[in-house]
Each structure stands twice: as structure tokens, then as C-alpha cells.
Amino acid sequence: MTPLLWALAAIAVLAVLLVLELRRELKLAYMPTAGERIDFSQRPNLALIIIDMQEDFTSVGGRYGWDEAYLKARIEAIDIMAIKAKKAEIPVIAIRHVYRAPLIRLMIRLFGEGRGIPGSSGLGLMTLPVEPDFDVLKTRSDSFSSPELEGYLAEKQIGTLLLTGLDGSYCVQATANGALNRGYRVEIVEDAVLSRDQADWGKHVAALKGRGAVLI
Template structure:
């Protein structure tokens, strides 16, 4: 085989690998599709708190949170959960733990290993001050990839979801879109959402609103209900 044939083969392998990697990353963060619910028969609301785990709330070399930002957002999440449970509404937490050797390789290479199997930061942040009615482990961004979540919401007659947690541009966005696609009414407690990219989150939030998500403030929820 000539040198140019070898070079061509290497380039081809790299292109195939890059395409596979891009496809895998899109699958990890894109919304999923599922059956549309009968919202008229589901009068209950629930709070869904996404991925507030030690791995994702700590500062790392590549990810630095603004001072006191995480403390404030977690305090708001705790208040939302207390209010929801006082009204008899279920509170669900999720934790993101990636599956698969290649996915965990990518997360180690591109994502500082955060959320990878074997990490010591996979549990909920210790500042979370409530006991969820259900805690779900997921391996992709959209929580609706979990059959457990859909079954829980069906059992409890939930047709309206309030979403909080992180990251706004990834798991929050994909879960909100997954919920909308299934016919849920979706509220975003925007002052209880964390995003490491504030500018990007402004664009993501606008996109979600354009698709039917309602923005609410955590302080307003207690007054409105």
C-alpha cells in the first residue's frame, strides 16, 4: 500500500470516527420522542429537579461557577420542593450517570469525567434539603428517556411539569422539549435553573418559550397557587 493510500485510509477512519462521535453526542443531549398523553385526564402537577449532583455543582478547571450562584439556586430549588410537597405534589430528582465504554471515554476526554461511572460526585449535592418522592438515574440528557419517569407521572396523574436544575442548555432544554413533545404543560422555574453558559442559556430559554414553555419565578409560584 502506498503512503498516500495509508494517509487516505487514516483520514477516512478519522472522518468516520468524528461522525460517530458527533452522532453520539447529539444522542446524549437531544430530546426523545414518545406517546402523547391525554392531558385532560391528568390534573396533577409535579416538580422535576434535574441533575443537581456534586459533579456538576462543583468548580473544575474548565467550569467555574460565579460566587454564591450555586448556593442561591439550590436554595430556590429547596424552596420549590418544600412548596410542592406542602401542596401534595410529587417531587422527582434525576441523576445523570453516563453508560457505555465509548460514551464514558468521550466524557473523560471532553467533559472532565463529570457524570462518568466511577466518579465520586454522582450523588445529589449535599445542600439539597428535601427527600424526593422519586430519584431516577438516567444516562442521557432528556429525563423522558427513562421509562421509570413516564410510569411515575402516569401513576400520579401528572400533566403539568415544573422544571428546575441543570444545565439549562443541555438536560433542562432536552427534557423540556421531550415533555412538550409528549403533550405535557411545561413550566420552567427560570431562577432555579443553573447554566455554566449564561449567554447560551439566554438563547436556549428564548427557544423554549417560542415552543410553548412557560417561564415562572420560584417566588411567584407560592403566591400563584
């Protein structure tokens, strides 16, 4: 085999390995987590969870932006939930996402305008009408991948989660499944969830309802 063919073969093998590693990173990133089941009888409280409503992910128009009317309606619904939660002394938990897996980060830098990767100026939470009681940074779709969340929920004796935010087919459903895996009661605030693919989100909703989640 000539040096050129050796080089081409090496490049081909490297490309296959990179694809396999990217698939592994994506599978891990999107997979709901499992954990120790809670004693629901000892968790009488509830919390409002606002998932990934960050500047990077809430722009209008363009390749990765939202329809303005759709985004505005969802933000208004989230704001209303946040205000009601504060008045009822229900904790408001803000979840923020940052992509750290090397190949996913590279793909987003190349093809995703760098949204959600370390160093982006849009990692901060979009403006809310209230100050969150707790802020969680995650690197996987399921918010329970960050141990800080479980610690806070245990401290506050929280057993019921009201889920809002984006994207329904990814981080919202993964967080819902992670919560159900641990025995939490999950209530999804339908008009306060954003999803780019409504048909796919509908399939996730049906599956979540089959597991005991409630749509409100």
C-alpha cells in the same frame, strides 16, 4: 503505495469514522425524545423536577465549576421549591445523569475530568432539604429518555411539570421539549435553573415559550 502510506491512510480513515460516530452519539444524546401524547384532562397533578443536581456537576471554581455566588443562589432557589413542594404534597422527582455512550465517555474521561461517567464518585445527588419521592437515572439529555419517568407520571396522574436544575441549554431544555412533545404543561422556574451560557439559554427560553412553556 508503501506500507507506511497504507498505515497512515488506515489511521486517517479510522479517525474520520471515530469523529462521525462521536457526532452521532452527541446528536442522539442531546436530541429531545418524542412519545405518546397524554390526555391532559386526566392529569390534574403536578410535580417538581430537579435535573442533574449531582456532586459532579455542582462544584465551585476550576475549569468546570460554577461561580460560588451564582451556584449558591440557584441551590437556595431549588431548596425552597423542594420544601414548598413537600409541604403541598407535590412529588419531588430527582433526575440524575450518567454518560454511557462509549466515545462520549472516552472524551469526558480524557478532557472532562471524568465527571458523570460510570464509576465517578460524584454521580450522587447533591444534598437536598427533603427526600425525593422518585429518582430517575438517565443517559441522554432528555429525562423522558428513561421510561421510568413516564411510568411514574402516569401512575400519579401528573400533567404539569415544574422544571429546575442544570444545564438550561442542554438537559433542562431537552426535558422541556420532551415534555411538550407529549402534551405536558411545562413551567420553568427561572431562578432555579443553572446555565453556563446565558445568551444561549435565553434563546432556548424564547423557543420554549413559543411552544407553550411558561417561565415562573
